[in-house]
Amino acid sequence: MKPIRVGLVGLGTVGTGTFEVLRRNQADIRRRAGRGIEITLIAARNVARAQSIVGDAIPVVPDWQSVVDSPDIDIVVELIGGYETSKELVLRAIANGKHVVTANKALLALHGNEIFQAAQDKGVMVAFEAAVAGGIPIIKALREGLTANRIEAIAGIINGTTNFILSEMREKGLDFATVLRQAQELGYAEADPTFDIEGVDAAHKATIMSAIAFGIPVQFEKAYVEGISKLQAKDIRYAEQLGYRIKLLGITKRAVVNGTEGIELRVHPTLIPCKRLIANVEGAMNAVLVNADAVGASMYYGRGAGGEPTASAVIADLVDITRLATADPESRVPHLAFQPNQMTDVQILPMSEITTSYYLRVYVKDQPGVMADLTRILADATISIDAVLQKEPGEGETRTDIIMLTHQTQEKNIDAAIAKIERLPTVVGTVTRIRLENLS
Numbered sequence: 001m002k003p004i005r006v007g008l009v010g011l012g013t014v015g016t017g018t019f020e021v022l023r024r025n026q027a028d029i030r031r032r033a034g035r036g037i038e039i040t041l042i043a044a045r046n047v048a049r050a051q052s053i054v055g056d057a058i059p060v061v062p063d064w065q066s067v068v069d070s071p072d073i074d075i076v077v078e079l080i081g082g083y084e085t086s087k088e089l090v091l092r093a094i095a096n097g098k099h100v101v102t103a104n105k106a107l108l109a110l111h112g113n114e115i116f117q118a119a120q121d122k123g124v125m126v127a128f129e130a131a132v133a134g135g136i137p138i139i140k141a142l143r144e145g146l147t148a149n150r151i152e153a154i155a156g157i158i159n160g161t162t163n164f165i166l167s168e169m170r171e172k173g174l175d176f177a178t179v180l181r182q183a184q185e186l187g188y189a190e191a192d193p194t195f196d197i198e199g200v201d202a203a204h205k206a207t208i209m210s211a212i213a214f215g216i217p218v219q220f221e222k223a224y225v226e227g228i229s230k231l232q233a234k235d236i237r238y239a240e241q242l243g244y245r246i247k248l249l250g251i252t253k254r255a256v257v258n259g260t261e262g263i264e265l266r267v268h269p270t271l272i273p274c275k276r277l278i279a280n281v282e283g284a285m286n287a288v289l290v291n292a293d294a295v296g297a298s299m300y301y302g303r304g305a306g307g308e309p310t311a312s313a314v315i316a317d318l319v320d321i322t323r324l325a326t327a328d329p330e331s332r333v334p335h336l337a338f339q340p341n342q343m344t345d346v347q348i349l350p351m352s353e354i355t356t357s358y359y360l361r362v363y364v365k366d367q368p369g370v371m372a373d374l375t376r377i378l379a380d381a382t383i384s385i386d387a388v389l390q391k392e393p394g395e396g397e398t399r400t401d402i403i404m405l406t407h408q409t410q411e412k413n414i415d416a417a418i419a420k421i422e423r424l425p426t427v428v429g430t431v432t433r434i435r436l437e438n439l440s
């Protein structure tokens, strides 16, 4: 059988990794796919640079339209990022009857519903394993491996850049800016690294997983997103002293509030007990913990960023499409795991309705009665305290930190209590509040 012809748009970190891995492992890939998979046309901004990477055998053009409109291309691989040109490119490829592979979680989290609908109407596949947790086959696991289950909850370290920053800051005491620069040099960070740092990238990935796990449309606009930029080194230290590690988690789970089922979809720094496996996932590694009714807990660990790990997922998608290209479209795996006419309208819950435990750090004047005031306010709000860490004021200082871990309560309840705490005359500034998940 003739090789399947791939048009690659974007020859950056992931594009170059895809070219290299496909070339290196082409014989095994052909044996697995049943036919060759060949990159036959590339679009890149810097044609000369691209040509020097891929050699003269593969033509390189400066415009993506030449790839997407070429009658000699079967699969378009979109690796340029962003969600404007990439959206136009993907929709045009679909309209031209081409299958698409993309690593672009931003694009799918924002425009996935429209893109999957267009692909469904045209009978083509849009594959996106690389978009969530890079090389970890989590889309495959959620969509196919766990298909027998009712999925209850997913919690993942799904941004390599921020996990790398948190690990290096904690282990080596390096400052934020230095580690971010390293993450950029290593090819982990997004073109705009605020997407990583502010939790947006993780929210894109959590949004995609929520759709696949629960059979709902992608709804990035309803995700709660909080990154690591406001996290202070002393909170990382205090958490450790209490037996917890802080990770940026993407969480999506079922929850029942006032008798109505809803879905939580949130990204924020989270205290996790140090003894949990996921708390020990360090550097740019990713891990996704899934709780499902039949299988119980399962965890997927591996490289979530970097050229070749991400290429591993891109090429797996190319193989999947190669195998399924001739199948009747109804027999293929649905883009979002559930058949398009079987989606539910279960709502994403507002953050004020979610229930979790909390780490509170209160900066106080070191005076008698402070602790009593804090515990009274929490008790009045029926919030139990699980642990307290009271620091001695430093030499010559009259202020200090009190850290408390609370039992589970609704976010609106803790926020009301925090507002009262901040009004106490003995409390200085604002209360630091970090969510805590036991993940047991």
Ligand SMILES: NC(=O)C1=CN([C@@H]2O[C@H](COP(=O)(O)OP(=O)(O)OC[C@H]3O[C@@H](n4cnc5c(N)ncnc54)[C@H](O)[C@@H]3O)[C@@H](O)[C@H]2O)C=CC1
Binding pocket: 009, 010, 011, 012, 013, 014, 015, 043, 044, 045, 046, 062, 063, 064, 079, 080, 081, 082, 085, 103, 104, 105, 106, 130, 131, 134, 187, 188, 189, 190, 191, 304, 305, 306, 307, 310
């Ligand atoms: N770097 C990583 O570890 C991972 C990246 N991704 C995703 O993969 C995609 C690509 O990421 P990277 O390779 O890291 O980015 P990159 O910035 O290294 O590469 C993007 C390339 O696309 C080129 N490009 C941009 N607009 C173009 C256009 N209109 N026509 C032709 N070429 C164009 C750029 O010049 C650049 O060479 C993004 O969607 C990203 O979110 C997904 C998983 C991991």
Ligand SMILES: N[C@@H](CC=O)C(=O)O
Binding pocket: 131, 133, 134, 158, 159, 160, 161, 162, 188, 189, 190, 196, 201, 304, 305, 306
């Ligand atoms: N910037 C992302 C790249 C992979 O998705 C990350 O750091 O995880």
Ligand code: NA
Binding pocket: 129, 130, 131, 132, 133, 134, 135, 136, 137, 138, 139, 313
């Ligand atoms: Na993946």
